[in-house]
Amino acid sequence: MFVFLLFQKCDTCLRYVETVLCTISLACGLGNVYRLPQVVLAQGGLPFFVAYIILTLFIGLPLLILEIGLGQIVQEGFMKTWRAVPFFRGVGYIKFIAGCLLSIYYSLYVALAIYYVIWFGKDSVPFNECKVVRKGTSGYKAYGISGQQCVKKTFLESPFNQTFWYGYFIAIIACVWLITIVCLLKRTKTYVKTLVIFLVLTIGCIIALIVRAVEEEMNYHGIAKFGDIADWSILGNAEVWYYAAIQLFFSTHIGFGIFVTNAGIVLKKVNPVWTGCGYIFINLIIGTVCVLLCYIFAHSFDHPIPQEGDIAQITLMTMIYDISLASENTIAWPLLAYLVIIFAGFISMITLLYTIVKAISLESRKRWYWWQISMFCGIFALACSCLILLRKEFQIVHMLDHYIVGNVVLISIIVEILAVIGCYGSKRIQSDFEFILGRKLPIVYIILWWLCPFILCGIFLWAVAKLAHLTGYLTEDPVWLYATGWAIVLLAVVFVLFMGFFQASKQDDYYTFSDKLKAALKFSRKWGPVDPIMRYNWVQWHSKAKDGQRDFTLRRRGTREYTHSVKNRSKYSPRKYVPASNESSINTDSIAFRKNDQNQNNIAIMSMSTYNEPYFPINNIQNKHLPNSNNIPRPLRVTSLVDTLDPPKNDVNRRSFPAYYGGNDYKISINPLANLNKPKPDPNSDGGTSEGYGTFRNGPYVIEGEDVDHVCHRKINPYSEEATEL
Structure with a gap:
């Protein structure tokens, strides 16, 4: 027994460590390790990085806490958060498309890094394809061209001019x-x-x-140059704050539905506030380290910042190649740099694909297999990569990264926060978080949630008014490129409005369109936890919160799954059939079970009151209904306060044993609390109701004991029910 308990405790600790490491890994994604240093180099260095840190602390942290909290409430991924306000269901689809586009061109970055690793392994620097023979004083000598020219000449060569490099690139992407x-x-x-x-x-x-x-810093002092060349006047430019806000979403993965999905699965047992604070802290540390590494190597070898005409999305990779040309030492560290990009890219791609597949599996009615959805997504992404590479010099990737994905996520975040805080209600979301945390939520988070959409909207409008980023980056883009990018962003906004009015038209309980629109702007009754016991407590929590009460005994137990805990408690509950009799009442003895909770481990004694119920003797059941009368199934019945839960469509026990369930006239009550508002009779008489916690066929069970506050009931055989403390 001791060995078993020790093994169980070790397994729990390992799962906890895995959860922590899984959360930390999101801070090592491609957006934080690769894109952040690249943008800092191009946008002014230290002043831009300071603006990014400010936005991360005051915008990213409250948004991350909100996403984790919503994910723990909805428990079904980011596509189901629209239930909070049905009018904004289109926001979920927009975030889904943004995640798909991001995963597509992230695979190109990973493939390009793998290309460099392969070429570094098989050839010396400069590569044979990137050499230029020039005549010098001592004769002819091979010189290497710049990294930007090299990649344009080889890997990004147009497939209409050279098919070899195109096919090679596609093969690496397929492997990725x-x-x-x-x-x-x-x-x-x-x-x-x-x-x-x-x-x-x-x-x-x-x-x-x-x-x-x-070693390089001791010789060249690259970090000192990082601060010396800072121009703090650029903090007054709109584009600095705009690019910092966009980079915030890429670095932290906020807005792509990743944390909402993980919160219902991987992070379902954590505290949202402490998890958000810890993740942002680690994210900033890793981002700072990557930025400093980039500056140390760049300034140690006097590598210039991105120049006009360069491909902005691959400047960091080409910079590593240029530094390896200037360095006379081993090529080991360039290989390490490319390996960091590859591993970080796989972290981002795996996370994005998991979020996408999870959303499709929950939304699809056909319920495809997981591997089928994954294969379909991979093949579709590969086909899109083939189309993207048809345009030379990563033009489509530039359009996706610079115009579409960042702006779409920014707009969707603004709309989603306004929907949750404004339409769903700040008081209700505060009550939800108090239910999750088990304590009062500081008012500062509500204030920050209200301020975030207005700050982001102000930054976006300021940048648009200054025309800082409308037509290009490093160089002016062709008209077709930036026109297509902004048209897609505008189309996303129109799609959200279209889906909103479509959801309003589906409100069947109202006659006028204005009433339907008002109903669509209110939270749906389907909103809430999926777990039945957690949902029961959640509804009870809100029913008490209306009167200004906070019953923290109903809080979500973040360290234990409700369904799992009920199964564990059932081990200590005796299940015995009462002898059949048509005349005597059924008496159930006191049931003692071990209360296995997170804070205490004591014995609670509960007794159920005697009540009369007509029933049929077991011996009279025909064999065609119950083939084995000694093995009668015991279905679990959980009483819920929500009247929108649909009855089970595939009740195997009801079809197999109609006599057991009262014959063919057996029905499931959709609204068990339909008579909850009626005057409450004497609890000791038949037909009474339990004090707002559920109604039962022949009256409540009186719970004895000072420590017992809330109970749920489940059927253990055709003649009796058992009370279990929550």
Whole structure:
């Protein structure tokens, strides 16, 4: 017994460590490790990074806490959060499309980094394809061209001019997607384990780069140059704050539905506030380390910042190649840098694909297999990559990264927060968080949630008014490129409004369109936890919160699954059939069970009152209804206060044993509390109701004991029910 308990405790600790490492791995994604240093180099260095940190602390932190809290409430991924306000269901689809687009061109980054690793392994620097022979004083000599010119000449060569490089690129992308799909074959189990593996590899390579950077810093003082060349006047420019806000979403994964999905699965037992604070802190540390590494190596070898005409999305990769040309030392550290990009890219791709597949599996009515959805997503993404590469110099990738994905996520975040805080209600969301946390929520979070959409909207409108980012980056883009990008962003806004009016038209309980619109702007009755016991407590919590009460005994137990805890408690509850009799009443003895809760482990004694119920003797049941009368099924029945839960469509026990359920006239009550508002009779008489906690066929059970506050009831045989403390 001791060995079993020790093994169970070790298993729990390992799961906790896996959850922590899985959360940390999200901070090592491609947006934080690769995109952040690249944008900091191009946008002014230290002043831009300070603006990014300010927005991360005052915008990113409250948004992350909100996403984790919503995910723990809805429990079914980000596509189901629209139930909070049905009018804004289109926001979920927009975030889904943004995640798909991000995963498509992230795979191109990973494939390009793999290309560099392969070429560094098989050839010396400069690559044979990137050499220029020039005549010098001592004769002819091969010189290497810049990284931007090299990649344009080889890997990004137009397929209409050179098909070899195009086919090679597509083959590497196919391998990248195959690895990503394999990492999700067993759903959450392999998802968490692969994230931990890639996290360890990424951190290991970063530590090795830090050791190398310390040597360079002692000789060249790159960090000192990082502060010396800072121009603090650029903080008055709109584009600095705009790009910092966009980078916030790429670095933290906020707005792509990742944390909402993980909160209902991987992070379902954590505290949203402490998890959000810890993640933002680690995210800033890793981002700062990557930025400093980039500046140390760039300024150690006097590499210039991105120049006009460069491909903005790959400036960091080409910079690593240029530094390796200037360096006379080993090429080990450039390989480590590309490996960091590869491992970080797989972390982002696995996370995005898991979120996408989870959303499709929950939304699809056909209920496809997990591997089928994953394969379909991989093949579709590969086909899109083939189309993207038809345009030279990553023009489509530039349009997606610079115009579409960032702006769409920014707008969807603004609309979603206004919907949750404004339409769903700040008081109700505050009550939800208090139910999750088990304590009062500080008012500062409500204030920040109200301020976030207005701050983001102000930054966006300010940047648009200054025309800071409408037509290009590093160079002016062609008209067709930026016109297409902004048209898609505008189309996304129109789609959200169209879906809103469509959802309003589906409100069948109202006659006028204005009433339907008002109903669509209110929270849906389907909103709430999926777990029946957690939903029961959640409804009870809100019913008491209307009177200004906070019954924290109903709080969500974040360290234990409700269904799992009920199964454990059932081990201590005796299940015995009462002898059949048509004349005597059924008396149930006191039931003692072990109260296995997170804070206490004591014995609660509960007794159920005697009541009369007509029933049929077991011996009279025909064999065609009950083939084995000694093995009668015991279905679990959980009483709920919500009248919108649909009855089970496939009740196997009811079809197999009609006599057991009262014959063919057996029906399931959709609204067990239809008579809740009627005057309450004497609880000791038949037909009474339990004090707002549920109604039963022949009256409540009187619960004796000082420590027992709330109970649920389940049927243990055809003649009696058992009370279980929550």
